[in-house]
Amino acid sequence: MSQRITTADVVKVAKLARLDLDPEAIERTTAQLAGMLEHFADIDALDLDGVQPMNQPYPLTNVFREDIILVGLDREEVLAAAPEAEDGRFRVPPILGLDS
Amino acid sequence: MTPRTAIQIAAGVRAGTLKAADVLEEHLARIDARESDVHAFNLVMTDQARAAAAAIDAAVAAGNDPGPLAGVPVALKDNMCTHGIPTTCSSKMLQGWKPPYDATAVIRLAAAGAVAVGKTNLDEFAMGSSTENSAFGPTRNPHDLSRVPGGSSGGSAAAVAAGFASVSLGSDTGGSIRQPAALCGVVGVKPTYGYVSRYGLVAFASSLDQIGPFTHTVEDSALLLDVIGGHDILDSTSIPARQPSLRDAIKQDVTGLRVGRITDLPEGADPDVAERLEAAFDALRAAGATIVDVQVPAFSYGLTAYYLIAPAEASSNLARYDGVRYGLRVNAADTNAMYGATRVAGFGEEVQRRIMLGTYALSAGYYDAYYGKALKVRRLIADDFDRAYQHADVLLTPTSPTVAFPFGSKSDNPFAMYLCDVYTIPTNLAGHPAMSVPFGTGAEGLPVGVQILAGTLGEPQMFRAAAALERAMGVSK
Numbered sequence: 001m002s003q004r005i006t007t008a009d010v011v012k013v014a015k016l017a018r019l020d021l022d023p024e025a026i027e028r029t030t031a032q033l034a035g036m037l038e039h040f041a042d043i044d045a046l047d048l049d050g051v052q053p054m055n056q057p058y059p060l061t062n063v064f065r066e067d068i069i070l071v072g073l074d075r076e077e078v079l080a081a082a083p084e085a086e087d088g089r090f091r092v093p094p095i096l097g098l099d100s
Numbered sequence: 101m102t103p104r105t106a107i108q109i110a111a112g113v114r115a116g117t118l119k120a121a122d123v124l125e126e127h128l129a130r131i132d133a134r135e136s137d138v139h140a141f142n143l144v145m146t147d148q149a150r151a152a153a154a155a156i157d158a159a160v161a162a163g164n165d166p167g168p169l170a171g172v173p174v175a176l177k178d179n180m181c182t183h184g185i186p187t188t189c190s191s192k193m194l195q196g197w198k199p200p201y202d203a204t205a206v207i208r209l210a211a212a213g214a215v216a217v218g219k220t221n222l223d224e225f226a227m228g229s230s231t232e233n234s235a236f237g238p239t240r241n242p243h244d245l246s247r248v249p250g251g252s253s254g255g256s257a258a259a260v261a262a263g264f265a266s267v268s269l270g271s272d273t274g275g276s277i278r279q280p281a282a283l284c285g286v287v288g289v290k291p292t293y294g295y296v297s298r299y300g301l302v303a304f305a306s307s308l309d310q311i312g313p314f315t316h317t318v319e320d321s322a323l324l325l326d327v328i329g330g331h332d333i334l335d336s337t338s339i340p341a342r343q344p345s346l347r348d349a350i351k352q353d354v355t356g357l358r359v360g361r362i363t364d365l366p367e368g369a370d371p372d373v374a375e376r377l378e379a380a381f382d383a384l385r386a387a388g389a390t391i392v393d394v395q396v397p398a399f400s401y402g403l404t405a406y407y408l409i410a411p412a413e414a415s416s417n418l419a420r421y422d423g424v425r426y427g428l429r430v431n432a433a434d435t436n437a438m439y440g441a442t443r444v445a446g447f448g449e450e451v452q453r454r455i456m457l458g459t460y461a462l463s464a465g466y467y468d469a470y471y472g473k474a475l476k477v478r479r480l481i482a483d484d485f486d487r488a489y490q491h492a493d494v495l496l497t498p499t500s501p502t503v504a505f506p507f508g509s510k511s512d513n514p515f516a517m518y519l520c521d522v523y524t525i526p527t528n529l530a531g532h533p534a535m536s537v538p539f540g541t542g543a544e545g546l547p548v549g550v551q552i553l554a555g556t557l558g559e560p561q562m563f564r565a566a567a568a569l570e571r572a573m574g575v576s577k
Contacts, residue, residue: 005460009460010456010460012463013456013459013460013463014456016459016463017415017443017455017456017459018419018422018436018439018440018443019440019443019444019447019452019455019456020437020440020441020443020444021444021452025444025452029452029453029456032453032514033453033456033457033460035515036407036457036514036515039403039404039515040404040407040408040470042400042401042404043401043404043405043473043474043477046398046401046476046477046480048473048476048477048480051476051479051480052476052479053472053475053476053478053479054475054476054478054479054482054529055307055475056307056337056531057293057294057307057308057482057528057529057530057531057532058292058293058294058337058339058531058556060294060336060337060339060340063336065333068333073200073201074200077200078200078425081197081198081200081425081426082424082425082426083423083424083426083427083428083429084429090424090425092424092435092438093431093432093433093434093435093437093438094433094434094435095434095435
């Protein structure tokens, strides 16, 4: 399959997954993923040339329906569940200028 | 004491010989007596349930029919959205969140007269096979409190087994209904992908997830699927065609039904479980079915394909928990830092592990080697099943390789836990239906389940076989 997963791989994947893992968690995860990927090497023995990938289990294509008006979610109710909201919008910490 | 099955409860309530309120109070009394030991629920909805039961009784008194589930106490896995009622997925990430809408299955149950009694515990975001991964503590098996109920729908299985609810709903991505049903001694069904709307079911792996029932009897499961099944415009993957009634299907016996034995099934079932499987073949043969040998060579590759595909889909689905619109937020100086801090604080260890595995399997440079390959293996498995179903109407396997296991016995080794689902996973990959039926006991007198599998929309044949096994066990209705 591929070369053994490294700590550097896991650091990169954690960044992609937006998980702020500490060094101890990085080490533990590296060992666990390496162990799992070893088990998963069993499919390397299969001849998969020419096999079509199966993306969905039930062959529905082009699902169309009438364009009907349904009641949407209540904005106040939705915003009430947000960690922070202001003036009818979700409020988040600064996005620009503090890139981590 | 009131009857325990949904069919009997609804018949009594509709006829006016049974009060929905009395049925509910009996179930609430059992919850009071044993819930502190079992911990099946994240939330018991006492007030809402009492109001719903009173409304059912009022409807009957006014001469109206509340529906085919009139007054039936039902428990809902806590990953199904309930409007205004906390839905946690047993995760700190969603603790306290009140959904602004109901899941379609929840709406259909209520419209049929069912009374929701509570939200049941699960492995966090339905990832696990023991309900030990809940952020709110494990559920215990009502048959032996030192053992797990299975998972991830362990709370829903335990709630029915303990008599806290007559029936319940769970979700099954790789065995999360069937395995706990087997370990708790109840019936559990994973229908064909698309049979039941997933609208309002918190997504884990969208190409694998299905909602299904836990019940005491096969006929109750048929009734529940007849109620919650069917097309939903809010789920574009729900099957448009109308399905035949499963309650009608089980009126037919198994004479002439071809029951397949998978001769190349992965080994690993304990002897007590294997013995009950043989007894099930014997019972179906005695009831008039024909036993045939079939091969499903790719079956054993299911575990690998699943543990690449399901985490990949989960890593994408769980990206929505970013501390912006709902759920937990851990504040930080900027939005990027807030994402990372929130997600590491909100997700438990197993969920983080699967997000990492899935993100890795999808990442540039590894996509073809892992995710792409797994999708091809998925095709092989589906094709192998299709060939087997040319010779057999249903297949029989163990549901779980073992009876309920003690707490902590698999929690240190993720892969040992994953092996719990070796017999249930291939069904989800193929999109087929499968169900677990209690079929006697194994080691320590603990329940053993037998799994019946069928091809796409093969529910009628699957239920016929299930009903025959139930008759062979002499289950009282």
